[in-house]
Amino acid sequence: MKTNTDWKKLAGPLICLYVFGMAFLIMMQSNMNPVHTMLPNVDSGVFHYVASVMKDGGLMYRDTFDHKGPLLYAINYAGMLLHYYSGAWFLEFLCILAWAGCTYRTARLFCGRVGSCFTVFLSTTAVLSCFLGGGYPESYSLCCISGALYIFSDYYLNQKISRLRLVVCGGLMGCVLMLKPNLISVWLVFCISSIILKLMNREVKELLSLMGFFILGLCGVLLPFLLYLVSKGILGDFINTYILFNLTYSGDAAAGSGVVVMARDFTRELLTPTLILLLLALRTKMNRPYWWTCLAYTVLTLVLCCMSGSDYVYYRLVLVPCFAAPMAAFLGGFDREKRLVQVLLVLGITVFAQSWVPYVRQCLYHFKHMSTEVDLGDEEHRELFRLIEEKLDEDEPFIVYGNEDAFYYYSHRMAASRYSFQYPVILMDEEIREEFFQEVEENQPKLILVQSQWCEDQFITEFLETHPYECITDLENYALYQREGTTASRYR
DSSP states (O other): HHHHHHHHHHHHHHHHHHHHEEEEEHHTTTOSSSHHHHOOOOHHHHHHHHHHHHTTOOOOTTBBOOSOOOHHHHHHHHHHOOOOTTHHHHHHHHHHHHHHHHHHHHTTTTSSSSHHHHHHHHHHHHHHOOOSSHHHHHHHHHHHHHHHHHHHHHHHHOOOOOHHHHHHHHHHHHHTTTTGGGOOHHHHHHHHHHHHHHHHOOHHHHHHHHHHHHHHHHHHHHHHHHHHHTTOOOOHIIIIIIIHHHHHHHSSSHHHHHHHHHHHHHHIIIIHHHHHHHHHHHHHHSSSHHHHHHHHHHHEEEEEHHTTSOOOOOEEEEEEEHHHHHHHHHTTTTTTTTHHHHHHHHHHHHHGGGGGGHHHHHHHHHHOOSSSOOOSSSHHHHHHHHHHHHHHTTTBBBEEEESSSSHHHHHTTTSSSSSSTTTTOOOOOOHHHHHHHHHHHHOOOOOEEEEEEGTOOOOHHHHHHHOOOOEEOOOOSSEEEETTTOOHHHHH
């Protein structure tokens, strides 16, 4: 009896350590980890650059272009204040840690500690498969989505709700709206479902009370951003970029084909197992309103994350929370058959742990090559950074034609246009293309770095041919052009 009591005392700390370990393994796949910092991925480079513009006194949406939500830039800006290179990593780690904790708490509504830990293990495996270096709005939103899913699940299953939970749930929705608005499927489905159930039960007064506190939390997040945008005079820029441009971006996409591609590519990993487990849960005839809502939530999540018509792997991150509840319920159905549960867990870990090998190796590689210096990658990048620092003073802007803002961010230099990256936006909007080349015409940057896949681009080719630029470095993946008649900086 004493041994059992001792185990119960240890269970809590061990589970916390386990959840921490899962989050840490995920975040060690990030290029921005403080142990071995590397160049960020394409999207993260843009977000870091926007933060660096803000740090120098510039404004999002007006002084630099990107079409994500203001909370994403605020996170990267706050991270930059902590540490120029890896500060955002710590904030993202907290988000992933909160996601893992919420996933465990949701699983505990259906099964015991072991089954819940296994649910976190499988969810972590799914996140690892589509993390791709992190820094995406999808990875930051995971904690918000999972937190809301836990609140909704506890309400549906146990009728447990409080004013604080409602305010938090509304606030989490506000955070996601300020990250990327097509990630709010969990709120759309569960709120509509809750409203329908309350109206069917004629509980109008209670419904109004619940809605009031939820809206209070939502406004508590949205209003500070609105006040900031108004006070800085960039509300119009925000609307044009974050709302109108994104509507155009989604409107031009083949959303239907995107759903087909996403469903096909993600079938084995998560989508089909989730749907099968949901159908099994529906067969039990227990908590059917909840499971029908979960099914609708899963389908809507798939549709919304395919709005762009693209099948980028990291889009699939938002499907991971859909998996937690049905998996935990499936394991909870075997609670009395402990041996069967043990066999299932051993088999599951044996199968899925094999996919962890490259992620564990990468984690060990980072620790083996610990360094305080930023790893600039291959020889091409090292040579280009050397030339940029040699030929430009820090206050001299230049242009990277294509989409790799890491060159600005890690050289501590700015872009000679508010469009620090051009692809794919100049293909979608002719006005943006014209504005970009007009700004480059006016600023006449000393250096233009062209990514090789765009070297044959008619727009940049015509510009370079009609302006006094000469190629000074022609590498496999990049070509560096210098304006004729300019001299090297004092570094030469």
